[in-house]
Amino acid sequence: MNAPAKTKVPTMNTIQTVNLALDEAMELDPNVILLGEDIADGQEGGIVGVTKGLSSKYGTARVRSTPISEQAIIGAAIGAAIVGMRPVAEIMLMNFTTVAMDMIVNHAAKLRYMSGGQTHVPLTIRTMTGAGFGTGGQHADYLEAWFAHTAGMKVVAPSSPADAYGLMLSCIFDDDPCLFIENMPTYWNPGAMPEAGKRIPLGKANVVREGSDVTVISYSRIFNDCAAVAAKLAGEGISVELIDLRTISPLDQATLLKSVAKTRRAVVVHEAVRNFGVGAEIAALLHEHLFGDLKSPVQRVGANHSPVPFSKTLEMAFVPQQSTIEAAIRRALG
Amino acid sequence: MNPESKVDKATLVDIYRRMALIQRSDDRFRAVIKSGKIVAPYYSPRGQEAIPAAVSVNLTHEDYICTIYRGIHDMLAKGVPSKLLWAEIAGKATGTCKGKGGPMHITHPESGVMVTTGIVGSSMPIANGLALAAQIRGEKRVAVAYFGDGASNIGAFHEALNMASVWKLPVVFVCQNNGYGEHTRYELATSAKQISDRAIGYQMPGVTIDGNDPLAVYAAAREAVARARAGEGPTLIEAKTFRFHGHVFGDADAYMGKGEKEAAMARDPVPLFRSWLVEGGVAEAELAALESAIDHEIDEAVAFALESPVPDLAELSTDVLAEEAV
Numbered sequence: 001m002n003a004p005a006k007t008k009v010p011t012m013n014t015i016q017t018v019n020l021a022l023d024e025a026m027e028l029d030p031n032v033i034l035l036g037e038d039i040a041d042g043q044e045g046g047i048v049g050v051t052k053g054l055s056s057k058y059g060t061a062r063v064r065s066t067p068i069s070e071q072a073i074i075g076a077a078i079g080a081a082i083v084g085m086r087p088v089a090e091i092m093l094m095n096f097t098t099v100a101m102d103m104i105v106n107h108a109a110k111l112r113y114m115s116g117g118q119t120h121v122p123l124t125i126r127t128m129t130g131a132g133f134g135t136g137g138q139h140a141d142y143l144e145a146w147f148a149h150t151a152g153m154k155v156v157a158p159s160s161p162a163d164a165y166g167l168m169l170s171c172i173f174d175d176d177p178c179l180f181i182e183n184m185p186t187y188w189n190p191g192a193m194p195e196a197g198k199r200i201p202l203g204k205a206n207v208v209r210e211g212s213d214v215t216v217i218s219y220s221r222i223f224n225d226c227a228a229v230a231a232k233l234a235g236e237g238i239s240v241e242l243i244d245l246r247t248i249s250p251l252d253q254a255t256l257l258k259s260v261a262k263t264r265r266a267v268v269v270h271e272a273v274r275n276f277g278v279g280a281e282i283a284a285l286l287h288e289h290l291f292g293d294l295k296s297p298v299q300r301v302g303a304n305h306s307p308v309p310f311s312k313t314l315e316m317a318f319v320p321q322q323s324t325i326e327a328a329i330r331r332a333l334g
Numbered sequence: 335m336n337p338e339s340k341v342d343k344a345t346l347v348d349i350y351r352r353m354a355l356i357q358r359s360d361d362r363f364r365a366v367i368k369s370g371k372i373v374a375p376y377y378s379p380r381g382q383e384a385i386p387a388a389v390s391v392n393l394t395h396e397d398y399i400c401t402i403y404r405g406i407h408d409m410l411a412k413g414v415p416s417k418l419l420w421a422e423i424a425g426k427a428t429g430t431c432k433g434k435g436g437p438m439h440i441t442h443p444e445s446g447v448m449v450t451t452g453i454v455g456s457s458m459p460i461a462n463g464l465a466l467a468a469q470i471r472g473e474k475r476v477a478v479a480y481f482g483d484g485a486s487n488i489g490a491f492h493e494a495l496n497m498a499s500v501w502k503l504p505v506v507f508v509c510q511n512n513g514y515g516e517h518t519r520y521e522l523a524t525s526a527k528q529i530s531d532r533a534i535g536y537q538m539p540g541v542t543i544d545g546n547d548p549l550a551v552y553a554a555a556r557e558a559v560a561r562a563r564a565g566e567g568p569t570l571i572e573a574k575t576f577r578f579h580g581h582v583f584g585d586a587d588a589y590m591g592k593g594e595k596e597a598a599m600a601r602d603p604v605p606l607f608r609s610w611l612v613e614g615g616v617a618e619a620e621l622a623a624l625e626s627a628i629d630h631e632i633d634e635a636v637a638f639a640l641e642s643p644v645p646d647l648a649e650l651s652t653d654v655l656a657e658e659a660v
């Protein structure tokens with residue numbers, strides 16, 4: 001018997017989908033501008049090529065390579081945003097946001113409130129991070145808890161190329177400052193094609209897999225490890241409800257509470273260090289609302305409370321692995 | 335002051351009106367705060383009136399400013415209505431920012447006051463962005479960043495000046511050098527002989543002028559604003575001045591040199607400029623009428639601020655995000 005002809009399913013990676021979202025937004029609205037180190041084509045369109053082609057298409061007035069000056073980058077983006085532009089500022093690596101914290105936290109996040117609503121800052125900050133590349137202690141941290149703790153901004157962390165596209169479009173056209181976290185080691189992983197023009201709403205979590213025994217809540221790259229573990233456990237008859245937050249702040253409390261009210265067990269998983277993290281906030285929320293209904297304490301999985309180490313052996317031990325996630329789920333199941 | 339000045343009389347009187355408005359508003363702010371009727375941290379700009387007054391006559395409402403916590407003079411000179419300013423300082427619902435910003439965060443886009451920051455050095459990077467938007471849109475607007483001498487030692491100053499120069503942004507950096515960064519003397523904290531020397535490193539014109547001389551400020555600002563409007567890039571103006579009431583209201587000034595403040599106050603720029611105008615032929619009665627109108631405006635503003643309601647508690651969680659919290 002002849003084998004059926006293979007039809008190749010088209011895919012895109014996150015570099016391509018974010019590029020596509022930026023391209024479409026720039027096409028749609030002349031107020032969309034891009035700022036960041038090395039982002040124009042003369043500098044190779046960004047260090048991983050996310051902005052490749054955009055300066056050639058829209059010009060270097062709108063797609064600007066900047067000095068290595070994170071405060072000046074975010075400051076310029078804020079100033080342009082409060083007079084109606086929609087800047088997308090790239091802070092190459094999440095650790096470099098530390099250099100611009102005053103601009104992000106004291107200004108971008110607070111100007112709407114401090115001005116009594118007279119101004120607002122429709123700014124998107126793109127940044128990449130994640131362990132796995134051996135970049136050590138200052139290039140791979142997940143710092144989302146700092147920003148989620150800051151009133152006045154939105155924190156978004158997609159787990160797939162298609163989600164990155166839809167969430168990026170929503171961030172650009174949102175009227176608040178959005179921090180958009182891209183995972184560096186998985187930029188090149190192919191995924192399903194995004195639906196053209198479809199924006200994914202901010203502040204809404206995605207119930208990716210329905211289940212009845214335990215809810216696993218995660219976001220960004222490590223969500224995919226959770227999905228793999230859930231698929232494995234399904235083979236043993238363990239039914240995992242899998243939630244991808246997509247937006248960390250504002251947190252979709254309703255979806256989380258509804259799911260855990262049903263499963264009565266929960267595990268929160270992130271790549272950021274475990275202590276004082278987003279997982280602690282979610283665990284507290286679940287305990288506050290569902291204490292009497294829970295069959296076991298909410299489990300938290302996060303990275304080791306240390307800087308990201310360089311040596312591969314240590315780096316692997318730092319980041320939660322699928323085995324760690326699986327063990328936490330089994331603890332929750334009791 | 336240069337007696338050869340070719341500035342027309344209407345502009346000179348306009349500069350004086352703005353200086354007198356600042357001086358008289360400041361006198362009243364301090365009195366009202368001292369009385370306890372308004373409780374607010376207050377950073378008096380008294381002594382620095384000439385700088386924003388003479389800069390602002392070169393600007394329109396279309397032009398932007400970013401200023402800092404010692405910025406009441408910059409706001410009044412740019413045209414923020416007294417009533418709204420007073421109500422904001424009083425924390426009332428009728429203030430520019432509904433009482434949610436306070437004196438360190440006054441915002442009034444109608445008059446071009448886009449950001450007031452309480453963080454030293456942070457006015458400059460944001461002014462760049464306002465200028466960037468104007469440049470990309472092909473508008474002729476100019477952005478002015480006000481800051482103090484202390485701010486020229488923070489990283490944001492250097493990042494902002496470099497970026498503005500590389501991109502030839504229509505921005506004017508106005509340093510109000512009052513000789514002290516908080517309680518520390520200029521010489522103890524600043525390596526440059528004068529702050530305008532730092533412009534050289536960023537390949538932009540830099541000038542140091544007597545910030546208490548309205549004509550010197552006017553001329554420098556006029557040139558810098560024209561350069562910015564013509565697309566020729568930024569300028570750094572260092573305007574040397576002195577603050578009469580220390581860092582924050584209630585300051586004991588113990589860190590100052592003996593007699594330094596008294597000497598500066600003896601050269602108060604407001605009465606000096608007034609005398610110069612009268613000597614030059616401006617009618618005493620014209621200035622008196624203008625001062626009387628200012629006093630009336632302030633009386634109304636104080637009454638408005640004190641009588642206005644405090645913000646509704648529902649305001650606590652509005653304006654955090656575009657969508658209200660659920």
